[in-house]
Amino acid sequence: MEYSEKQIAIIKAAEKLFAIKGFDGASVRDIAHEADINVAMISYYFGSKEKLMEAVFEARSSNIRLKIENLLADDKLSHLGKVNVLIDDYVDKFIHQQEFHKIMMREQMIEKDTPIAGLIHDLKKRNLESIKRLIEEGQKKGAFKKNIDVVLMMTTLVGTVSQMITSQYFYKKMNNLEHMEEVEFQKHMRKKLSIHLKNLFKQSLSNEQ
Amino acid sequence: MEYSEKQIAIIKAAEKLFAIKGFDGASVRDIAHEADINVAMISYYFGSKEKLMEAVFEARSSNIRLKIENLLADDKLSHLGKVNVLIDDYVDKFIHQQEFHKIMMREQMIEKDTPIAGLIHDLKKRNLESIKRLIEEGQKKGAFKKNIDVVLMMTTLVGTVSQMITSQYFYKKMNNLEHMEEVEFQKHMRKKLSIHLKNLFKQSLSNEQ
């Protein structure tokens, strides 16, 4: 779907306000004001608030799967090296799309079969299958140990990054980083998470012990 | 604060619906219906919807800190043993209070200085300080390695459990556990998370390598 400038502005505003206030907390008038357009334009372009949410989703849910497939094919990287790239990809994706991922987290908490819940499920399933292949490849070559629960592993990867983003203000305060500029702090988070997660997974995947 | 039966019913209903639908998504009429009381009783007992949320918080935010303090004083457990008990406490607390923790997660995403945001912050800060002492004790005795980032460690602990709870339906499906009864599944989650997290932390805290 091709979007006009105004439509992009609406999606951007919706993404921001849905992330901050939640779907019900953000009114269409809020969004219209943020996007600097008339309220009626939201219905005009997207049909409804619900459909606007779907448009936000469609626009932002880039597939990480392609990257994983490329990783699988890469023969210059070790098996652990591939996992490390995967970690960095996830960390980067979450940090650069914080707003969208807050929306995703919220949407997953809703106990309802929304169209978006289905989209998230399929996305996660496809990603997981690719990552499973990546791990199994390492196991076959003896680089990784047997009995790795990939779902649990991904739960820790995604959970750690999500939790960091959700509680970044707390993290800042606990580390006396409140003075730090936003961009600088994002770099800091990125680095810290990357090292932390790589250490965590290196030890729990490794066959040597 | 002592609550009557009806007040408890309202808090329970509010906890459930705030968790499922979010604060704005759950209407006072929804809550009144769920609690099987008249809408006006919410204002009558709690003053407002906002205050009801605070009451839910006050009623559910049991302090895990006391448990940690007892752990610190325990001399029958090894340092790693204490960390393992801590892990189990967190896993149990989250699984048995899933609804409340969903509310906490949602509340932390809101970029607003609500009274509850302050409560969460103080709670986390106090807990963190106790856990830091627990880790430092182990470091002093040479059981744990130096340079442990306790905030990051807790981010992984809380993040993993949160993510598991948020995406438990996905986890069920990926492991073909859809047939499993709710109580049985909770036991399963509890066990899996416990083992997974203990392994993860054992290796990243341990001084032996």
Place this chain on the structure above:
DNA sequence: AAAAATTAATTAAACGTTTGTTTAGTTTTA
């Protein structure tokens, strides 16, 4: 190329619902 006709974009206002809260009255409890 100018004029006319058609379509698209945009607006302010109004729509009917739903929202959280209050009121005024009734029933129950102590």
Place this chain on the structure above:
DNA sequence: TAAAACTAAACAAACGTTTAATTAATTTTT
């Protein structure tokens, strides 16, 4: 019989959406 518990109804405000009218852009006709 006074206080507390409870109710149905009403309240104004905010909600998502639609309408009707106007302006801007595009296409068709001359």
